[in-house]
Amino acid sequence: MNATIPSAQIAVVDDDAGFRSAMLLLLDAEALPAVAFDSPVAFLAEHETATFDVVISDVQMPGLSGFELIEAIDRGHRSVPVILITGRLEADLDTKAQACGAFALLRKPIEAASLLEWLHKALTDDTCNERDNPGSERVHRPD
Amino acid sequence: MTPAMSATIQDLNGFIDLIDDSVLVSSPGEIITGWNQGARELYGWTAAEAIGQTIPDLLQCETAQPRGEILDIVRDQGFWTGEAQRRSREGNDLLISLTWRARRAGETIELYETSRNMARHKELEIRLDRAQHLASSLFQSGTAAFWRLDFTRVLPMIHAIRAGGVKDLSSYLANNPAVISEMMKVTAVIDANDRAVEWHGSEKSRLLNGQLSQLWPQDARRFFADCVIGLVDGNQEAAAEVMLRAKDGRTFDALFTAHFAPHAAVDGTLVVAVSEITDRTRAHQAVARSDYRYRRLFPALAAAYWELDMRAMNERLALLRDKGVDDLVHHAARDPNFVEDALQLITVSDVNERTVDMMGVASRKDLIGLPVSRFWPDKSKAAFLGALNAGFQGFDWSDRETRLRTPDGREVDVLFSAASPPHMREIGIAVLSVTDITERRQAERRLAESEYRSRKLFEAMALGIWELDFRDMKAYVYNLVQQGLLRDLFSYWRDNPDFVTTMMSKVKVVEVNQKTLDLFGAESQEAIRVDLGRFWPPESHHLFLKAVQHTSVLKHDKFEAETRVRRLDGTVFDALFTSWEMPEITDPNHVLVGIVDISEKVAARAELARVRDEMAHASRVSMLGELTASIAHELNQPLAAITTLGEANRRYLDRNGVDLDKVRELNGRIIADTQRAAGIIGRIRQMAMPASPTHSVVQIEEVVKDSVTFLEHEVLSKNASLHMSVAADLAPVMGDAIQLQQVIVNLVVNAVQAMAATDKPERRISVSARPGDGRDIEILVADNGPGIPPATAEHIFDSFFTTKPTGMGIGLPICRTIVESFGGTIDLVPTEIGACFRVRLPVAS
Known part of the structure; x- marks a missing residue:
């Protein structure tokens, strides 16, 4: 599968150190270069200058949540697809993710295959780079 | 009220009825809980009417000192005695002399009041005064002349005469008029009434200072001798008729009479009455019918007098x-x-x-x-x-x-x-x-009854009484002290484990009551006179030594403690043990010991503790239920990491030329995250397990940290923040770590839930611990939420009181029960913003 995913810069945002490093190791096993941030604020600071092709972010974090991170990215006009990951079970999270324009919402624990598939989609989907219509169908549900 | 408690109060009300004085029992708020028959007689209210009322309301009590001050004195010194103005049921004002005593009953203080109607007491005093006054006016206003004579110096002369071999004192004196003169010389006139002075025709002072031998009519000397004999022999009366000459020269017959009171010989004083019995006045004097003074006197006498017509009777007798x-x-x-x-x-x-x-x-x-x-x-x-x-x-x-x-x-x-x-x-x-x-x-009848009752009490009460002789045991201990071997009972015992059993073997059982025989399964007094060690299981030896120390070394009035004692058949029961010395009524080496079987009470208490633990557990489980979502989330984190690491690992393993170092690194991470998950489950299990609490030394810092860890996810999921601050070097407390954690967790969860209902942008909860005012530490759980309205604040610690739609209303009551079981308190501290709960726990000694 790694062959199908174009080489790209991936950002991982999660306050849980254990999961953050696990994610980096998984991406590394797929030879996907990734940078990890322990908070949305830290990511946004870096996002000013660096270019990320896709963001994998936790939803619930101290300070800004994953949803607020997407809003902040949109306000900065440097569009990037965001795949949200959450350990929470509430049903309304899907609606919220959809409303704020997340590329996908995945539940922890995640299946690696599913994540890689979404990464591939995000990196190949042209629309992802246009954030002119945040209200449109953006959240993709894994089957 | 628990059944055990109400039984105690009933027993109490039965018991205080055995006391004749008015006795009432009240709480420090002066709510009456006990009321005896004496109180009913004094105030008119029945026990059923009085119990539950307050003393000031029921009795319109007024004291010279403010009641607050009196209660302070009772608290400080244990008792107060004074007077109070009260009102009876019939509306009569009563002047009451009363005594209040404070007595600890479990966690509360009871006031025992004994009171007496002073007015009645005063009435008796007044009557006594009146009687005394009457006696003295009788002395003055009688038709007779009265002489009060002091024979104290005569009595030794009589004894000397008797010692000299004289048997018939009467004829001895008749034959030795000089002896009578000698006796008269040493007889002092203590008092004489006006009539005596009148008849004698001189000044009263001359009568009182003069010698009886010069004052006394010559013809009445024989009567004087009879008085002396009557006095020493305990006769009832002496009487003689003597002719006297009045100042005006007229002569008259006088009747000299003396009546010997039972203790006259001890007292040595005698009243001699001299009355006129001339023919004209004989009937007048004897019957005194027409005598004006008699008329005045007779009705006024304190005793009831009857004059009886005996004429018909006397004929029959003749x-x-x-x-x-x-x-x-x-x-x-x-x-x-x-x-x-x-x-x-x-x-x-x-x-x-x-x-x-x-x-x-x-x-x-x-x-x-x-x-x-x-x-x-x-x-x-x-x-x-x-x-x-x-x-x-x-x-x-x-x-x-x-x-x-x-x-x-x-x-x-x-x-x-x-x-x-x-x-x-x-x-x-x-x-x-x-x-x-x-x-x-x-x-007298009441006294006899109360003696009978105390006897009955001694025998029938649930109190086993022992009289023990400590003489040999004390000698043994003093001997050790004199040899310089023993300085302190307890350290000597530590070094000599047989010390207490040896002491016990030297104690003799003097006597026990029937209840003791029943309690300890002994057939007879003989059966119970065995080595005292038989009754004291090793677990109670410590208390025995403490009792000896308090009663015989420190000379405290009384020592009281709960302990376990052993019956003759070897079975052990819980007992309330009391020991005291009563040197004024028993041998100074004897010690009285009271034993009350409290196994039922102890069982009831254990049952109460069990129910309390169950409630605490139920509350923890219910709290875990409320936290399910955040617990699941928290547990999900390490599980998600483990899954991801597993996936990554598989990919490395699938590659050609496995990078073993990478695989080892991943494996190590998987183990770490698994342990993390196990840690979370462990914390949950601790909270969910129905463990009975321990009383151990607990570091509050650890409890606070564990509580914060437990709640991090819950607080975060509700968009709140949790801040912790624990003072450095905080002294440890006594308690159970899990139950104390439960208290903090409960308070924080309440804060989170209260704030979730608001749309405050910053939801802040703080848990802090610091030293308190005295020997305690304080834990404060504060939030900046909506706070608690005063009307609600009054009830927050009541069971089944809740403002939450899904709450059981047992969280805070359980918190209070837990904190109080460790000797602490929990309350709501008034704050301007939000709510702040304060838990105070005594520092472990």
């Missing part, structure tokens, strides 16, 4: 005497109608006002003329016969206790003296003085 009868008791045995006839023959000729009162009639007329049979119930006839017989046999008077019947059917206990001296007998008069001793009788 007939009997002629027939050879010399004993009326014997005669009455032969003639069954004799007493009845006698009672009919004797009639009332006059009575005084006191008699009118005592008999409950309107005036003297209601009694005068009636035969005395009306007043003598059957059971008093023996006393009547006795008095009649005394007179018949020549005794001038006699007194007896009996019961008289009043016209309205009551019976009164009386002491009556029947007097019919010869001069009265001649004109057919007897005087009966009757003293109402009903009250004294009742008091």
Whole structure:
């Protein structure tokens, strides 16, 4: 599968150190270069200058949540697809993710295959780079 | 109220009824919880009416000192004694003398009040004063001259004469008038009334300072000798007729009489009455019917006087005497109608006002003329016969206790003296003085009853009493002290484990009550006189030593503790142990020990503790239920990491040329995250397990940290923040770490839930711990939420009170139960913003 995913810069945002490093190791096993941030604020600071092709972010974090991170990215006009990951079970999270324009919402624990598939989609989907219509169908549900 | 508690109060109310004084028991808020029969008699309210009321409301109590001050004194010194103005049920104002004692009953303080009607006490005092006044006015206003003589220096002379071999004192004195003169010289005149002074024709001061040998009429010297003899031999009366010459020169016959009180010889004083008995005045004097002073005096006397017409009776007695009868008791045995006839023959000729009162009639007329049979119930006839017989046999008077019947059917206990001296007998008069001793009788009866009751209590109470002889045991211990081996009982015991058993073997059981025999399964007093160690299991040795220390070394009044003691059959039971010394009534080496079986109470307490633990557990489980979502999330984190790491690992393993270092690194991470998950489950399990709490030394910092860790996810998921601050070097407390964690978790969860209901942008919760004012530490759980309205604040610690739609309402009550079980308190601290709960726990000693 790694062959199908174009080489790209991936950002991982999660306050849980254990999961953050696990994610980096998984991406590394797929030879996907990734940078990890322990908070949305830290990511946004870096996002000013660096270019990320896709963001994998936790939803619930101290300070800004994953949803607020997407809003902040949109306000900065440097569009990037965001795949949200959450350990929470509430049903309304899907609606919220959809409303704020997340590329996908995945539940922890995640299946690696599913994540890689979404990464591939995000990196190949042209629309992802246009954030002119945040209200449109953006959240993709894994089957 | 638990069944055990209400049983105690019932027992108490039964017990205090055995006390004659008014006794009431109240809480420090003066709510009455106990009320005895004495209180009912004093105040008129029944126990059912009084219990539950407050003392100030029920009794309109007014004290000179503010009540707050009195309660402070009771708290500080254990008791207070004073006076109070109160009102009875009938609205009468009562002046009460009362004593309050504080007594600890479990966690609360009870006030025991004993009170007495002072007015009644004062009334008795006034009556006593009046009687004394009357006696002195009698002394002054009598028709007789009175001399009060002091014979104290005469008595040794008599003893000397007796010691010299004189048997018949009377003839010795008759033959030795000089001895009588000597005696008169040493006899002092203590007092003399106006009449005595008048008759003597000199100044009172001369009478009091002069020598009796010069003052006393020559012809009355024989009478003086009779007085001396009467005094030492305990005769009842001495009398003599002597001719006297008055100041104005006229001569008259005088009757000298002296009446010896039972203790006259000890006292050494004697009152001699001298009355005029000239023919003209003889009848006047004896009957004193027309005597104005007599008229005034007779009705005013404290005793009830009856004047009886004996004429018909005396005729009958004269007939009997002629027939050879010399004993009326014997005669009455032969003639069954004799007493009845006698009672009919004797009639009332006059009575005084006191008699009118005592008999409950309107005036003297209601009694005068009636035969005395009306007043003598059957059971008093023996006393009547006795008095009649005394007179018949020549005794001038006699007194007896009996019961008289009043016209309205009551019976009164009386002491009556029947007097019919010869001069009265001649004109057919007897005087009966009757003293109402009903009250004294009742008091005696009450005393007897209360003695019987205390005896019954001693035997029947649930208190096993032991009298123990510590003599040998003390000698053994003092010997060790003198040898320099023992400095402190407890350290000596630590070094010599047999010390306590040796001490016990040297204690002798003197006596026990029946209850003790029952409690310890002994057949007899003999069976219980075994080595005291038989009754003290090793677990209680510590307490035995402490009791010895308190009672015999420190000389405390009393030592009281709960312990476990052993029956003769080896079974052990919970007991309340009390020991005290009573050197004033027992041998100074004897110690009294009381044992009350409290196994039921202990069982009830254990049951209560069990229920409390179950409630605490139920509350924890219910709290975990509320936290399910955040727990699941928290647990999901390491699981998600593990899954991801597993996926990554598989990819490395699938590659050609496995990078083993990478695989090892991943494996290590998987283990770390698994342990993290196990840690979370462990914390949950601790909270979910129905473990019984321990009383151990707990570091509050750890409890606070664990609580914060437990709640991090919950707080975060509700968009709140949790801040922790624990003062450095905080002293540890005694308690159970899990239960204390439960308290903090509960308070924080409440704060989170309260704030979730608001749309405050910053939801902040802080948990802090710091030293308190005294020897305690404080844990504060504060939030900046909506706070608690005052109306709600009053009830937050009530069971089943909740403002949450899904809450059980047991969280805060359980928190309070937990904190209090470790000797602490929990309360709501007033704050401007949000709510702040404060938990205070005593520092572990």
